[in-house]
Amino acid sequence: MGTIIEFVLPAESFIFGPALTQLSGVHIELERIVPLGEQPVPYIWVSGTAAEPFEQFAMESPEVESATLLDQIDDRLLYRIVCTPAAGTLLSALFETGGTILEAHGDDHWFFRVRFQNHDSVTAFHTACDANNIPVTIERITTLDTVDGADLPVELTKEQQEALVLAVKHGYFESPRLVSLDELSDELGITPQAVSKRLRPAIKKTVYQAVRSLNGSEVGERR
Template structure:
């Protein structure tokens, strides 16, 4: 049975985090991906406003050979990066055990959501991190069955944001609170709140509707 984990890790613990760590308001987000080799992931989204300073800081890092802006949508920029080093211990460890990066974002502190094929693969990953002195904190471990039954696959941040949004009337008509007001209360960017609400609501709807559809098919 597949296992989903939430873990947090300081940026200095892995190459990608170190290279993308800046003093700007920009934080980095990775899309769902299955790492396939030792190479560091070449694409990432940056969210914020201080992109010129962010680019200067990243390009000055000795681990970065080149940084190219590919697309820009409001306060999000898609970058392609060419790395000076070929090996990234953390990402290689994820690739070694065949895990999938479901979500990853951060600046000085990163949060990863990983899916492993089974508990054995998770144990292999933990052993790999110990052998390579990669220090991380395992925040949560769930199986797919637990995910559907207990929290619809929500991360802790998504659950917190959705609960607050419901309590304060974000889904009411008219709305009782804006995304900006939710962001101020939680202490994150409006973009981050928007993504938590969108992805969290999508996870809940997918779990509820698909489960209901499955029950109908079985009863039919």
């Protein structure tokens, strides 16, 4: 029986802390983590800053060995980051306890959604964080109880649900679209970028749930 936990921690408590705390308006989203031996390689999307200042501040993190710009789409930069988890850090705690990062993004703080094999692994992770003074605040714990190939329900935050319901209601997914991202942002009282950040994970989670239900097995999540 697997377990998913959602937690937050201050921006400076993860490897890209210097970039988040010293660059105003920057947002970082982990695309995936590929373990290569003991050296994890995150692929990340960066928005709200140019490449040069981000790379400068990213390299101030002692765990970061290199930052390679792979692509740019509009104002979003895709990076390959080679890093080595230092002892007593969040990354080392996750890898030592078998945590798999399903979702992670950061600006003034980091949000993580992580899957563990069982509750014992979650307890070990929490113990490691306490022992190393990693200021993790757990917001939600979900037990994944799969029976006969049935998968878990879609777990959306209140903000994601609100944005998704509003988008469907006003025809955002129609072809052609009946409402723009700007119009949705006006109704929600947030920026278009913030609406997009809510819709993207909501759509992803909903689609993967539907595919899993049809396929009867787990489908690896990619962005």
